[in-house]
Amino acid sequence: MTPDGHSGKRREPALELFDRGVTAGDLCSVPYFVDASEPVSDASARLAARGYAAAPVRDTAGRPPWVFTAASAAPTDRGATAQRETVVADQAIEVGPSDQLRAGDPLPVVLAALGRCPLLPVVEGAPGTVVGVITGRDLDRAVVRLAVLGLVLWLEPQLDRLIALAAGPDWEALLSPDRRRHLGEVRTYLARPGVELARMPALNLDDRLTLVRKLPRLRADLGWSSTGSFRRFAEPVRRMRDALAHGGGMVDAVGSVPDAIEVVLRLRRLDDRVAELLARTPSEPA
Secondary structure, eight states, X not given: OOTTSOOXXXXXXXXXXXXIISBHHHHOBOOOOEETTSBHHHHXXXXXXXXXXXXXXXXXXXXXXXXXXXXXXXXXXXXXXXXXXXXXXXXXXEOOGGGOBOTTOBHHHHHHHHTTOSXXXXXXTTTTEEEEEEEGGGGGXXXXXXXXXXXXXXXXXXXXXXXXXXXXXXXXXXXXXXXXXXXXXXXXXXXXXXXXXXXXXXXXXXXXXXXXXXXXXXXXXXTOSSHHHHHHHHHHHHHHHHHHHTTOOHHHHHSSHHXXXXXHHHHXXXXXXXXXXXXXXXXXXX
16 A cells, blocks of 8 residues: 555556646645735725635734635624724634645645635645635636546546446447437547447447446446436536536536535546446456
8 A cells, every 4th residue: 555545556647637646736826815904894895806705814923824704704893893993813714724735735635625615725834824825716727627527538438348347238228219329420420441430439428427327236336326316416527527528617517616526526436436346347348
């Protein structure tokens, strides 16, 4: 076992890109600060004018990073603040160690932390000088989209192998007549002299997920006990894949930052599960 818990076997490059190839340093932007002594109303207005939901706080006197979130800003009458205007320091929240990032932290760590905190400070030193910030909008950076699309591109031919094992040569009968007809049209369109395109490579992700859903044993082996639960996973994956393939963003495709994070991390776990099943497969289907 390696220190990160993986076996010493050769890792798939597409999965390696997602797991290690993209780091917090690749995603972070130059931080936009608000001052600890700044009135809450002024700080909120500055952030709103720039379209920011949150910002790190400057001048925290050597303490760990603090973040001010404009959406949660509200007047307070606690203690001495009742006698003066509320300032950023009254409502900023300390960012704990689990929600601070270092430049070398890999993408899965960034995603897990971003699911807990709307703004992640990227820090250097101790207690931590903020040198960058990551927010949900950074999920749509090209390098993240490329890494996530790699998870899908790796998955598709591996699902072909599992589908062939589960359904045998008659797997095409599980598709609707319209999809079978479309499959034939795709193969005809892609045909080249002297090259015969196999049937399965002409499938799209939607077809492959449909076949998994219609193969109860395979669906259960992949972790879904019912067709309903599988549909709830598959639909946002389809939308996300289509957006990525056409240059769109993941967040808009699935609805929100938390939803996008959940879909991506579940997709990554599915890749692992597929790899486990294939590792137990003694041979390729005839």
